[in-house]
Amino acid sequence: MNRTPLLAAWGALFLLLAPSLLAQDVTVSGAWVRPTPPYVTRTALYATLHNAGGREDRLIAVAADIAERAEIHETVNEGGMLRMQPVAGGVAVPAGGEAQLKPGGYHVMLSGLKSAIWRGGSVAVTLTFQHAGDVRIEAVAADEPPQTQ
Ligand SMILES: [Cu+2]
DSSP: OOOHHHHHHHHHHHHHHHHHHHHTTEEEEEEEEOOOOTTOOEEEEEEEEEEOSSSOEEEEEEEOTTEEEEEEEEEEEETTEEEEEEOTTOEEEOTTOEEEEOTTSEEEEEEEESSOOOTTOEEEEEEEETTTEEEEEEEEEOSSOOTTO
16 A cells, blocks of 8 residues: 555644644743824834744834834933834844843834724734734733733
8 A cells, every 4th residue: 555645644734734733832921002192193103022932033024014114123221311213123033041021122113003092992013024924913901011920
């Protein structure tokens, strides 16, 4: 009996499943987004990125239906002046470690908001990692991080 077709089928199945298996290495917790005052069309989103895998991963892109533009930003201190700028090369999440998106540091900048973000609501965002691929999260709209971190 020729088993080659069966092995080929298992191989194809593994290739189909592999991206979703890898995606479990990276998880996101404590996501929150600042509510917007009237007429303000941009805001910042924060979260903790966890990497349970054995190799470094990297947050390389962000997207949100609610915003025309989503970017990875960092806050830098230049001679006492705080300034935000897009991050070149993304945010590294070390193997077996985590990375923080938090006020004063890395954050997701949402601009061109299509609707207001109300306190207590939530915003759906897709975080794209170099190895783990897309991770979809819901960030709660609040003035400070959720207590469950
Ligand atoms: Cu920013």
